Each structure stands twice: as C-alpha cells, then as structure tokens.
Amino acid sequence: MPANTKSRGVQSRLDSLTHEEYKSIAQKHEPSRTTFKNCVLAFLVGGLICEIGQLIQAALMSWFDMTEKQAASPTVALLIIISIILTSMGLYDKIAQYAGAGTAVPVTGFANSMCSAALEHKAEGFVLGVGANMFKLAGSVIVFGVVAAFFVGLIYAIFGLQGVLHP
C-alpha cells in the first residue's frame, strides 16, 4: 500500500514540525500579492459597487420622483438584496477573494457577512444556528457604531452644538 505509507510519512513530518517551522513553510507557498495590487483591486471593485449604488439612486430619483435623501434608504436596501442573492449563489465570496476591502467596505460586505454566517450555521438549526450567528461578524460593526454615535450625540447634547455643525 504505497499511498498509505506515503500519507503516514507526511503525517509524521507534520507532527514533528514546530509552529515556527510550519509558519515559514506556509509563507513560502502563500501567493505573493503586493499591497499595491490589493489596493488597485480594492479601488476598482469598491468604486464599481458605489457606481452601481449611484445608478440605482439615480433610477429611483427619476422613476419615483424621490429626492436624494428619500432615495438613500431604498438604494441601500436594494444593494443589500443584490449582495444577498450573490452570496447565496456563492459569487460574492469569489469576487471577495480578489477584491479584499473592495467588497468588504461597501454596505454589501456587511450584508454578505450576515448572509454567509446565516448560511454557514443553518445546519445547527434556525434558532441556535441562523439566529444566533447572523451577527457574529456584523455585530461588532453595529456595537461600535452605536456606541460612537451615542457619544457624539452626548457631546452635542452637553455642549448644545445642535445647529452649529449640523444645519
């Protein structure tokens, strides 16, 4: 059984590796992608997603006679729906492999993290799996956003800044 002995040989080699040795070997085989290339991809994909948002917003404004402010919420909701459909088909994560922050930073990445967490934990049931894990990644964004907004609001309330910086 040549295959069996071979795999056993690999196994014993892996067992004897220290953490540092493993790291250095793994680093050698990691695809080398420069920060510059990552940034270009993030710029192009992120810009494209914002451009799609701008198109949706313009369409809503001209079809339903919305003001820019009224169109903002439906635009975000539509982008989220598109992102969730792409995530369900497994396409969003494929783009994300290349785009990095380009797909993570737009609001579509927020929806992607919620949807993929929901799908990933479906096997554990709807309450303990989907419900409990949906905010596993998105939760930190909401927590820090709300706490920051609370303190900004508090500063405004204490110093009576209303109307000074926000018309």
Place this chain on the structure above:
Amino acid sequence: MQFLWAFIIGGLICVIGQLMMDLFKLTPAHTMSSLVVAGAVADGLGLYDPLVKFAGAGASVPITSFGSSLVHGALSELQRDGWIGVVTGVFEVTSAGISAAIIFSFLAALVVRPRG
C-alpha cells in the same frame, strides 16, 4: 459628474480599508469597526454631509455612512425629543439597511442549501 466622484471617493474609502488590513494587519472586523467609528466622528464634526453631497453613493454606500447615519438619527431625535433622543434615535435612519439585511439573510437561509 457625481457619477465620476462616486467611483473615485467610493474606491478611495475601500483603499483606506485595504491599507488598514495590509499595513496594520487588522482583521476585517477591526477594519470595519474602525471605519464605522470614523464615519460617526466625521459626521459629528459635520464633515460627512458635504462628502455625500459631493460624491453621492461614493460616500453613502461604504460602511462609513452607517456610522454617519447612526449619528444623524441620534442628532435629529435629540433636536426633536431632547436628551432621550440620543438613545432612541440611533437606529432611526439605518433601520432600512439593518432590517433588509436581517430579513433577506433569513430568507436566504430558508431557501438556499449551504455548500461546502
């Protein structure tokens, strides 16, 4: 013209996120949280609204606008209802995004068979 700036500003915000991940070795969760806080602070300083006016969706689609919308809600209810508005108003503007994300993620989990 806004279409061009939407692309450029939106792309640049993503580049900032990418640099935070690559140069400072932050996890995506740390990056997103920092950007949301940055958006909230920028809105508190009155800087985010002019950016949205200038770049449209380039400023309103990235996650920084989530922080800015949270502040917007808190401030508008602060003006209307007084102090309690800081707490009650936080989700006023962002509820569309969060509700849509919850509802459709749940529906996706109902329908889609997980892979891998």
